[in-house]
Amino acid sequence: MTQELHIVGGGMAGSEAAWQAANMGVNVVIHEMRPKVETFAHRTGNLAEMVCSNSFRSDDDEQNAVGLLHWEMRAANGLIMAMADKHRLPAGGALAVDRDPFSESVTDTLRALPNVRVEYGEITELPSDGHWIIATGPLTSSALGAAIQAETGAERLAFFDAIAPIVYAESIDMDVAWMQSRYDKGETEEEQKAYLNCPMNRDQYEAFIDALLAADKTEFHEGETAGYFDGCLPIEVMAERGRETLRHGPMKPVGLTNAHKPDEKAYAVVQLRRDNALGTLYNIVGFQTKMKYGAQTEVFKMIPGLENASFARLGGIHRNTFLNSPTLLDDQMRLRSRPNIRFAGQVTGVEGYVESAAMGLLAGRLAAAEILGKPLPTAPLNSAMGALVHHITGGAEAKTFQPMNVNFGLFQPVDGLKGGRRGRKDRYKAYTDRAKADWQGWLDAQS
Numbered sequence: 001m002t003q004e005l006h007i008v009g010g011g012m013a014g015s016e017a018a019w020q021a022a023n024m025g026v027n028v029v030i031h032e033m034r035p036k037v038e039t040f041a042h043r044t045g046n047l048a049e050m051v052c053s054n055s056f057r058s059d060d061d062e063q064n065a066v067g068l069l070h071w072e073m074r075a076a077n078g079l080i081m082a083m084a085d086k087h088r089l090p091a092g093g094a095l096a097v098d099r100d101p102f103s104e105s106v107t108d109t110l111r112a113l114p115n116v117r118v119e120y121g122e123i124t125e126l127p128s129d130g131h132w133i134i135a136t137g138p139l140t141s142s143a144l145g146a147a148i149q150a151e152t153g154a155e156r157l158a159f160f161d162a163i164a165p166i167v168y169a170e171s172i173d174m175d176v177a178w179m180q181s182r183y184d185k186g187e188t189e190e191e192q193k194a195y196l197n198c199p200m201n202r203d204q205y206e207a208f209i210d211a212l213l214a215a216d217k218t219e220f221h222e223g224e225t226a227g228y229f230d231g232c233l234p235i236e237v238m239a240e241r242g243r244e245t246l247r248h249g250p251m252k253p254v255g256l257t258n259a260h261k262p263d264e265k266a267y268a269v270v271q272l273r274r275d276n277a278l279g280t281l282y283n284i285v286g287f288q289t290k291m292k293y294g295a296q297t298e299v300f301k302m303i304p305g306l307e308n309a310s311f312a313r314l315g316g317i318h319r320n321t322f323l324n325s326p327t328l329l330d331d332q333m334r335l336r337s338r339p340n341i342r343f344a345g346q347v348t349g350v351e352g353y354v355e356s357a358a359m360g361l362l363a364g365r366l367a368a369a370e371i372l373g374k375p376l377p378t379a380p381l382n383s384a385m386g387a388l389v390h391h392i393t394g395g396a397e398a399k400t401f402q403p404m405n406v407n408f409g410l411f412q413p414v415d416g417l418k419g420g421r422r423g424r425k426d427r428y429k430a431y432t433d434r435a436k437a438d439w440q441g442w443l444d445a446q447s
């Protein structure tokens with residue numbers, strides 16, 4: 001066989017993609033810029049370096065979506081999971097990893113394969129022919145970032161995320177909240193009721209501002225703010241600029257009438273907007289934040305209607321290079337305008353070591369199958385892998401697209417099961433049982 005697969009970036013995604021493609025018999029070249037070109041976060045020249053925490057999060061494959069993704073990657077003979085398991089550290093139900101031996105093992109395993117070559121150097125252009133996977137992660141080098149922007153349009157590759165917290169729709173108290181767009185704007189009833197509104201009286205607003213100001217915050221890492229501009233301020237920074245700032249910004253109450261108490265004018269309103277086509281997830285509009293996770297849940301549960309909220313994702317602002325994948329990628333993770341190039345990992349708009357490795361696993365298999373002349377369907381929709389790839393390549397709202405963790409809000413409902421908190425355990429078990437069967441079926445069809 002003569003056709004090679006080139007993978008740019010030997011991080012979580014690129015390493016897993018290389019392993020999968022090489023095991024399918026394809027020759028692979030990994031182009032990794034480190035240690036020649038450094039980033040502010042990586043410390044070594046190893047492949048699959050964990051840049052910050054050493055956790056792969058929950059390992060529970062029956063009640064947790066990230067644990068399910070672990071299961072699916074193990075079932076697919078994933079290298080990242082195998083090495084994480086080999087270098088596991090005690091951490092209760094979570095999968096914590098001894099980071100240096102982990103990345104050294106990934107590097108050694110890949111370098112020992114006869115059909116994998118690692119070339120150390122930066123790729124600065126988008127290649128016009130051959131089969132490529134770009135897996136350059138949140139810290140894609142600036143030259144390659146510029147080349148991607150030249151292809152996609154500048155507004156479709158972001159360099160910072162601005163993540164507003166996302167709440168499971170079922171956990172919002174609709175006896176308090178109501179659906180309405182400001183001034184009932186929109187042509188259709190669906191548009192006129194596109195937002196979910198949570199009202200605050202004056203006391204609630206003042207207490208909320210106090211809590212925002214007092215909450216523990218995280219700082220940007222050293223070197224992380226290069227190129228950051230003030231366009232997307234954290235809500236707590238807006239609150240620091242004046243106690244009324246939020247009431248004239250994302251929490252303004254104008255143009256809204258409380259459906260439960262039409263005669264009562266809210267002092268401030270928090271708006272949530274649908275975040276996926278399924279309607280299972282809502283993001284809190286304009287609430288990007290650098291508050292610590294524990295503080296976020298405490299503060300956001302002060303919002304009337306969100307007292308019992310379950311969060312699919314908490315907010316954040318990070319240096320993070322990512323594509324507007326819903327408009328740019330097809331379900332095979334190919335760039336629509338240049339189908340010889342796939343993207344994988346965090347640059348596609350997933351977030352986290354596990355999700356990035358998962359997208360590498362999928363892209364590696366899809367690319368290798370195409371090279372071998374036996375193209376594969378993308379991952380089944382009801383698997384964790386499929387739910388995630390479907391979200392980033394189509395299910396998410398393109399206009400407000402921000403990076404996403406895997407979570408059960410991305411899954412199609414299972415018919416006949418109880419909603420709400422009480423039914424959660426059975427529901428999650430049903431999701432994970434269905435996912436495992438479908439994922440195993442997809443794998444078996446390839447063997």
Ligand SMILES: Cc1cc2nc3c(=O)[nH]c(=O)nc-3n(C[C@H](O)[C@H](O)[C@H](O)COP(=O)(O)OP(=O)(O)OC[C@H]3O[C@@H](n4cnc5c(N)ncnc54)[C@H](O)[C@@H]3O)c2cc1C
Binds near residue numbers: 009032124140
């Ligand atoms: C500061 C920081 C802290 C983070 N903390 C966490 C955390 O605690 N937990 C978590 O789950 N996730 C964390 N993340 C996100 C984490 O980086 C990703 O989840 C994961 O590493 C992404 O995998 P990836 O393969 O997409 O990218 P990476 O693992 O970053 O791999 C991309 C690789 O591409 C290389 N590269 C970039 N540009 C080029 C180029 N032009 N040519 C050749 N090679 C190139 C890079 O050197 C790198 O090795 C953090 C990210 C940052 C920036």
